[in-house]
Amino acid sequence: MTSTDHGPRPAVRPTRQRRAVAAALAGFDDFRSAQEIHDLISRQGDSVGLATVYRTLAALADAGEVDMLRNEDGEAIWRSCSDTHHHHLVCRACGATVEVEGPAVERWTSAIAGEHGYADISHTLEIFGTCPGCR
Amino acid sequence: MTSTDHGPRPAVRPTRQRRAVAAALAGFDDFRSAQEIHDLISRQGDSVGLATVYRTLAALADAGEVDMLRNEDGEAIWRSCSDTHHHHLVCRACGATVEVEGPAVERWTSAIAGEHGYADISHTLEIFGTCPGCR
DNA sequence: GGAGAAGTTGACAATGATTCTCATTCAAGT
């Protein structure tokens, strides 16, 4: 047990289930619903409760390791992501996703918010369209 | 006055219920859930079924007369709006809303989309924060 | 190696928003 103490314990344990979710996330590039991810895991031979999938995804999103956004029906959809702040260009038909960055947009939102005295700003920006392959 | 003929429009009848929803919408500036709007209507003395409120809000949103967006829980929230394309700066605490326009953002999103060959673009951009009054 | 504490899990119930069903009611045109 070589252990390095870094202040308060993370208290996050590496379990079979969490590994399965991580493995599933590694297997696709677009956004998927929790249920789809749950199915994927089953198809990979593992068995993880749906509630656990939700819990794990929420934890990962909290830790900034996955992106969660909502499709037009309000359903949560997820995918693993790079750790910088970015937005998405998502194909309406096939779900193909491109991560995009827009420093200008970041600047613009903080400027607008500041102008109106709003603090503690966050924002959502997603672009939907039809990708070249789906036309 | 612009032409009123915008193609085949399914008959929309002015009913007591639709007037009640419109009246309720006129009574607030921030985003409210369908249920809150339903409560408002009741409090104003009218009685309209919840399903009808949903149907009417959906129709109005379709017609571009109200904005519908999703809060962080994925719930649909609504408010009447101006008819130009715009975005919102919403207070996380009290729901106070400011409509903002960002030509630069519009330009940026189409540029990005074009760059990647995506067509038929739409986008969502909402800014959340804490308003001056709620700090 | 083992005991006990604390984080995790799974099966299933519970919630809650939104939609659907369908018999009834209403507005518009004749």
Added chain:
DNA sequence: ACTTGAATGAGAATCATTGTCAACTTCTCC
């Protein structure tokens, strides 16, 4: 008034998501 199709409401039905709680791991300390 009479007919017709849109509109409504009450409640059932969906469906994603969260809560419950006993059983089960993993970790730590001895």
